[in-house]
Amino acid sequence: MQNTVLKFGGYGFLLGSGLFMLGLLLMKDIDVSVGEVIGYATMIVSLSLIFFGIKHFRDKVNSGTVSLGKAITIGVLISCFPAIGIGIADFIYTSFINPDFFKEYVEMMEARGHTEPIPRWSNGMMALVMFLTVMILGFIISLISALLLQRKN
Incomplete structure (x- = not known):
């Protein structure tokens, strides 16, 4: 389970932080509501790796079975990585790249x-x-x- 979480969480971290930072940099020239859509789309795309991580664990690691509880645990652990990546990207952007972001937003x-x-x-x-x-x-x-991927013996 640990290798699956690290692998798919790592991909989620890179995808989430990279796309979120790119979206923030592009947001300077676009409407804030479009920026919000880009931000949420980035979150969903980076979190889509949860599905693939659970599926990988079920099919490749755990002989085709996974319980509901184990699948939720894997998914939540994978989601920690994109959450940290997006949080870091947001902090870097608002602290160093555009420290006036909140003032401009208000x-x-x-x-x-x-x-x-x-x-x-x-x-x-x-x-x-x-x-x-x-x-x-x-x-x-x-x-x-x-719920979609659970399979018991």
């Missing part, structure tokens, strides 16, 4: 007439929010994948 939202208070998070807090968002999505994808 100004843009206020210019669009957004009347509700907009949270003014620190860079570390936003990275944590990104990590938690990816983990929640990762759990959901793990559960769905586990």
Whole structure:
């Protein structure tokens, strides 16, 4: 199980952090709502490796069987890697590449007439929010994948 988690988690880390950073860099020239779609698409693509990791474990490592609990465990552990990668990419972007990101975001939202208070998070807090968002999505994808892929003797 450990090798499967490290292999597919590592791929998820590279895919998630790379695509997320690319999306953030491209977002300077596009609408924020399009950037959000790109961000969520990046999360889903990097978390899709959960399905393939569970399938690999079931078919190649565990003789064609995997329980629901074991599959969810594998999926959640794999999702930790893209979550960390996306959190790191977000922190690097908002701390070093574009430290005025949140200020620009708040100004843009206020210019669009957004009347509700907009949270003014620190860079570390936003990275944590990104990590938690990816983990929640990762759990959901793990559960769905586990339900689809579970096989008992």
